[in-house]
Amino acid sequence: MRVVFIASEGVPFSKSGGLADVVGALPKELKRQGIDISVVLPKHRGMPQDLEQSLQLRQSFSVHLGWRQQYCGIETTNYQGIDFCLIDNEYYFGREGLYGYDDDAERYAFFSKAVLDALPLIGLQPDIIHLHDWQTGIVSALLKASHTGNPFYRNTKTVFTVHNLKYQGIFPKTILTDMLNLSWDFFTADGLEFYDNVNFMKAGLAYSHKLTTVSPTYAQEIQYPFFGEGLDGFLRKRKNDLVGIVNGIDYEKYNPRNDPHIFQSFGVDSLQNKVDNKLRLQDELGLPVEGRVPMIGIISRLVSQKGLDLVAHILDDILSQDVQMVVLGTGDGYYEDMFRIKASQYPTKLSANIRFDNTLAHRIYAGADLFLMPSLFEPCGLSQLIAMRYGCLPIVRETGGLNDTVRSYNSETGEGHGFSFTNYNAHDMLYTINRALELFRSDQRIWTGICKKAMLMDFSWKNSAQEYIKLYAGLLDA
Numbered sequence: 001m002r003v004v005f006i007a008s009e010g011v012p013f014s015k016s017g018g019l020a021d022v023v024g025a026l027p028k029e030l031k032r033q034g035i036d037i038s039v040v041l042p043k044h045r046g047m048p049q050d051l052e053q054s055l056q057l058r059q060s061f062s063v064h065l066g067w068r069q070q071y072c073g074i075e076t077t078n079y080q081g082i083d084f085c086l087i088d089n090e091y092y093f094g095r096e097g098l099y100g101y102d103d104d105a106e107r108y109a110f111f112s113k114a115v116l117d118a119l120p121l122i123g124l125q126p127d128i129i130h131l132h133d134w135q136t137g138i139v140s141a142l143l144k145a146s147h148t149g150n151p152f153y154r155n156t157k158t159v160f161t162v163h164n165l166k167y168q169g170i171f172p173k174t175i176l177t178d179m180l181n182l183s184w185d186f187f188t189a190d191g192l193e194f195y196d197n198v199n200f201m202k203a204g205l206a207y208s209h210k211l212t213t214v215s216p217t218y219a220q221e222i223q224y225p226f227f228g229e230g231l232d233g234f235l236r237k238r239k240n241d242l243v244g245i246v247n248g249i250d251y252e253k254y255n256p257r258n259d260p261h262i263f264q265s266f267g268v269d270s271l272q273n274k275v276d277n278k279l280r281l282q283d284e285l286g287l288p289v290e291g292r293v294p295m296i297g298i299i300s301r302l303v304s305q306k307g308l309d310l311v312a313h314i315l316d317d318i319l320s321q322d323v324q325m326v327v328l329g330t331g332d333g334y335y336e337d338m339f340r341i342k343a344s345q346y347p348t349k350l351s352a353n354i355r356f357d358n359t360l361a362h363r364i365y366a367g368a369d370l371f372l373m374p375s376l377f378e379p380c381g382l383s384q385l386i387a388m389r390y391g392c393l394p395i396v397r398e399t400g401g402l403n404d405t406v407r408s409y410n411s412e413t414g415e416g417h418g419f420s421f422t423n424y425n426a427h428d429m430l431y432t433i434n435r436a437l438e439l440f441r442s443d444q445r446i447w448t449g450i451c452k453k454a455m456l457m458d459f460s461w462k463n464s465a466q467e468y469i470k471l472y473a474g475l476l477d478a
Helices: 018-032 049-054 104-121 134-147 200-207 216-221 232-237 271-285 308-319 333-345 358-367 383-389 400-405 426-442 444-456 462-477
Strands: 002-006 036-042 056-065 068-079 082-088 128-132 157-162 170-172 197-199 210-213 242-244 295-299 324-328 350-353 370-373 393-397 419-421
Touching: 002 018, 018 036, 018 082, 018 128, 018 462, 036 104, 049 068, 056 104, 068 104, 082 104, 104 134, 104 170, 128 134, 128 462, 134 157, 134 200, 157 200, 157 462, 197 200, 200 232, 210 216, 210 462, 216 242, 216 400, 271 295, 271 324, 271 358, 271 444, 295 358, 308 333, 308 426, 324 358, 333 350, 358 383, 370 383, 370 426, 383 393, 383 400, 383 444, 393 400, 393 426, 393 444, 419 426, 426 444
Parallel strands: 002 036, 002 128, 036 082, 128 157, 157 210, 210 242, 295 324, 295 370, 324 350, 370 393, 393 419
Antiparallel strands: 056 068, 068 082, 170 197
16 A cells, blocks of 8 residues: 655654644654555755755656746655655745745645646655645645546545644635636535635545544534534535544654653653653743742643633733743734733743744653643644653643543542543633642642553554554545
């Protein structure tokens, strides 16, 4: 079985969010389980120099994009046993950042067309093309329109994964003929049309053979208006082809036993060493060095989706207690300023780090006692999985992948490996935070047991990869 991943970003070549982590980690596990896997990405600016130097130009050709003819280079390398193919065009991808440009429709129309033209040129014939998020959704429509009769793709099946339905790639309908060379037959309610625009995400949902999203709960949620972002009715029509498979994390990258970023290695059998990470993190961030003070970590995009409006309501209530909070991330100016201001008001209790810092992220996971993630919606979430790997207990709202991966501690039965609340309500969240803080202060024996339980949970890619392989096999047997 030969599978080709097509995505707009992937670690370590490019990254703007969790999609890149998935595209970087899942193929390694698929290969371990016997799948012939390759990954195709745009050649974005800013990849590590050693990777760029390892690339070899295999082919170059022109891509027809409406009236345009654009250069495309196919460059390949092997990284950690996985073959990567990078689509090179300096005009489209030699920019700072990955998205948010006025010509994103043209950029990812080019990428989608280039991929389908490139694979035959390098002899990479897929049984399964696995597409990821809106930037690649149009590939399914292009396959149906112009490649169905091509012997190279005749037996190819497509899987489309929704990583976050909120971002859909919606553009004026003129691109249908101006860039995509698709007939107006595709501009229908069952096709690309979305409120008189073209929707790249909907293209993937409409024309791929199977649909997945990144947790079972999110697969159900997006079939309802609140989470469906205008596509809930369409998703209900395709519910029999939709499955939720929870993401995993890279257990080699996130391993407290040998993580080079943290101050002191530890494991489930040496959990007492975790406190050394807290003490040295406190010192690094200028907080009082005190191991008995509970520390809450937040590593997040600072946007409303992440539940930060709830945090804003009760932040003073939290910081009035004997507690420390460490925040890392960037996002909306309102939330950035909120954390900066509160850090100046509570300098011994709140450290606001308004930036991206991978080393500091690892140190927060290793040093914090609790990890706060009260999202309004969360397709899967990776941070809560990483936190548990480091014995940092998550406090989450019961939505999407948070609901599928965190079981709230039950004092009666002893079950559970985190803390959760149901309603999107600041005082419900505060009650849950206080419940966790009280347990930390009152019974370290029970607390340590919950931490060990969290660390022993298996959120590696092994089980999820098996589910994807089952999905692929079912498509090929159909």
